[in-house]
Amino acid sequence: xxxxxxxRRILKATASGLPLTPHPFEEVGRWLFLPENEVIARMQVMQxxxxxxxxxxxxxxxxxxxxxxxxxxxxxxxxxxxVLGAQVGALPFVSHCYLRPRALPDWPYNLFAMLHGQSRDExxxxxxxxxxxxxxxxxxxxxxYSTRILKKSGMRLSGEG
Amino acid sequence: xxxTLSAxxxxxxxRLLINRLQDGLPLVHAPFAPIAHEAGIPEAxxxxxIARLREIGAITRFGPFxxxxxxxxxxxxxxxAVPPERFExxxxxxxxxxxxxxxxxxQHRLNMWFVLACERPDQIAEAAARIEGETxxxxxxxxxxxxxxxxxxxxx
Numbered sequence: 001x002x003x004x005x006x007x008r009r010i011l012k013a014t015a016s017g018l019p020l021t022p023h024p025f026e027e028v029g030r031w032l033f034l035p036e037n038e039v040i041a042r043m044q045v046m047q048x049x050x051x052x053x054x055x056x057x058x059x060x061x062x063x064x065x066x067x068x069x070x071x072x073x074x075x076x077x078x079x080x081x082x083v084l085g086a087q088v089g090a091l092p093f094v095s096h097c098y099l100r101p102r103a104l105p106d107w108p109y110n111l112f113a114m115l116h117g118q119s120r121d122e123x124x125x126x127x128x129x130x131x132x133x134x135x136x137x138x139x140x141x142x143x144x145y146s147t148r149i150l151k152k153s154g155m156r157l158s159g160e161g
Numbered sequence: 162x163x164x165t166l167s168a169x170x171x172x173x174x175x176r177l178l179i180n181r182l183q184d185g186l187p188l189v190h191a192p193f194a195p196i197a198h199e200a201g202i203p204e205a206x207x208x209x210x211i212a213r214l215r216e217i218g219a220i221t222r223f224g225p226f227x228x229x230x231x232x233x234x235x236x237x238x239x240x241x242a243v244p245p246e247r248f249e250x251x252x253x254x255x256x257x258x259x260x261x262x263x264x265x266x267x268q269h270r271l272n273m274w275f276v277l278a279c280e281r282p283d284q285i286a287e288a289a290a291r292i293e294g295e296t297x298x299x300x301x302x303x304x305x306x307x308x309x310x311x312x313x314x315x316x317x
Binding site for chain 1: 164165166178179182183184185186188189190191192193204205207208209211212214215217218219220221222223224225226227228229231232233238240252255256259260261262263264265266267268269271273274275278280301302303304305306307308309315316317
């Protein structure tokens with residue numbers, strides 16, 4: 001979808017969050033000198049086109065008790081990677097799951113699956129479940145625990161309106 | 162940021178709001194009306210509770226989640242092996258780039274993992290090159306080849 005200048009103004013105005021009022025789109029309209037129904041209509045088109053995935057809260061995993069957050073990574077046989085990746089992505093405790101290119105020799109892993117739990121023991125148990133599912137198609141694996149959120153701002157639009 | 166909130170910090174209504182609001186808000190004049198009805202509180206209270214949840218760090222943001230690819234752009238996961246004694250300096254340099262949408266410290270030789278979100282695919286390589294130039298460190302790029310659909314939600 002090609003965004004026009006007004007779409008971009010709406011996205012830029014809401015990039016750090018929606019105004020917290022009972023009628024947030026009316027308030028965005030006030031900021032931008034647009035009628036509320038135009039703000040809503042444009043945001044709906046952007047959501048239908050996938051530019052806006054959803055308007056929602058981002059929970060803080062740590063604050064909500066998911067203290068252990070690990071990026072599990074797997075070196076999967078390429079021929080089976082699509083099928084197995086879909087199975088891993090369908091596990092109820094996997095929050096994100098992607099196939100990515102390797103970066104040899106630094107990085108042999110092609111499947112990334114984020115695992116969350118209240119403790120590392122809980123995450124390790126989930127990791128073992130993934131390993132059992134993958135079986136011999138997985139040649140090596142690792143897990144990278146996050147120790148600090150350094151930045152979490154979401155996507156920002158650059159340039160003018 | 163890493164501290165877990167005490168059990169008393171959130172009541173059942175807060176937990177309901179966190180759980181429901183992860184799924185997305187309707188784009189209408191009174192978007193909080195359905196959840197206010199479900200929670201049995203006025204819409205103004207939903208709004209003030211969201212503000213408080215953000216203040217105490219239970220949620221990190223509330224607003225539109227954008228997909229760079231759907232607007233013709235790109236996302237790219239990147240990683241760097243930052244010498245521990247340079248970590249804070251490099252973090253400051255990396256975070257200063259508006260293209261860096263989020264950034265995590267992880268336990269590994271590759272200890273800094275960030276996502277670049279750009280409006281045009283060629284800007285990914287440009288941003289990575291600028292970061293390499295500023296830090297003198299290699300930026301490994303891991304663009305996604307396939308994203309498996311997930312419906313995961315954090316249960317508050």
